[in-house]
Amino acid sequence: MSDVRRERASLAGVVFAVLFAQVLLYPGATDLVAAFDASDPETASRWFLAAEFGAFVAFAGVWGALSDRAGRRVPFIAMGAVAGGVGYGALAAANVRLAGALVLRAAQGAVTIGAFSLAMTMLMDLSDDHGKNMGAAGIAIGLGTALGAPVGGELTEIAPRLPLVVGGAVLALAGVFALRVPDRAPEGHGDSLRAGLRVLSNRPSLSVPYAFGFIDRFTAGFFALVGTLYFRQEFGLDAGATGLTLALFFAPFALLQYPFGRLSDRIGRTIPIAVGSATYGLAVVGVGFAPALGLAQGGMVVVGVLGALMAPATMALVTDIAGDDERGVGMAGFNAAGSLGFLAGIVGGGWVAESWGFESAFLLAGGTELLLAALALPALLRLD
Incomplete structure (x- = not known):
């Protein structure tokens, strides 16, 4: 295996670890917050998941700007991953009520985003095969979520806090192994943190991938919470079966990212983004209106x-x-936009499902995808 391929696999492993640890909690989120004495587990699970993503949004740019200024990635990746693992362990061991758990969750998210975003940035540094490199990141994201969902469901049935223990151990180990990866970051620019963050305003064209990143992660956040509640309540699935059903989405999402990434290197970015966004929202709505479990599960594969x-x-x-x-700042901005989308999917989708039911919630998610994609598409075509 060449050095670049080995480094690509190692960095993708860090991305995998972050997502695997994160998604372990999703199928049993209501059981977990109940262990923190939440009076309304369904609502509390929404805020527990949202606390991490709020920290992602707040701190992604900070990690990216620090990395660009220092001209280093690896120390920050290792620090973020190990500290994130400690945060998961603290949540597993702490004898706190829900408010204390939310504080710990936010602190864990603030450090974990450093490992996640900068590992993806180092994949950007590897070579000019951007679609291939981001395909590796995508397959790591998809595999982490695909495996995290069913494993987390099974662990939850053993003990509600067990996914925290396993997730923390995996993340900390990934941080230690990241130290073996050579640092390919460009030379640091020496600008202040504020000047580094101004890069985002100096390149308005970045708003195009940010918009599509927001849209895509919005529906991912929606499925993380509302999808879990939907399959458990509408079809009577337990945590383990819910995790396996969520994996029907995450498995093809993982396995096809690398070949689709290479495809975008050959044919450009516009066609995959435009075609996908035009049909994705319709597929999301189809899952929510499926009259039988099998059809809903088939819709998850299409999504x-x-x-x-x-x-x-x-x-x-x-x-x-x-x-x-x-x-570093560019990818941090993308991840911040995606985290905002994920947060909106969790909070907004959960609120609509709770207030008006699952069909209205799925219409919101799919309709938002279609609307925002239609608004962003002209800018994408101009960029191309």
């Missing part, structure tokens, strides 16, 4: 395939636009 078509092309577009010494 996963379309998501895999869009995701690596969207991430590669960030790499195409950002300058060499701006990649």
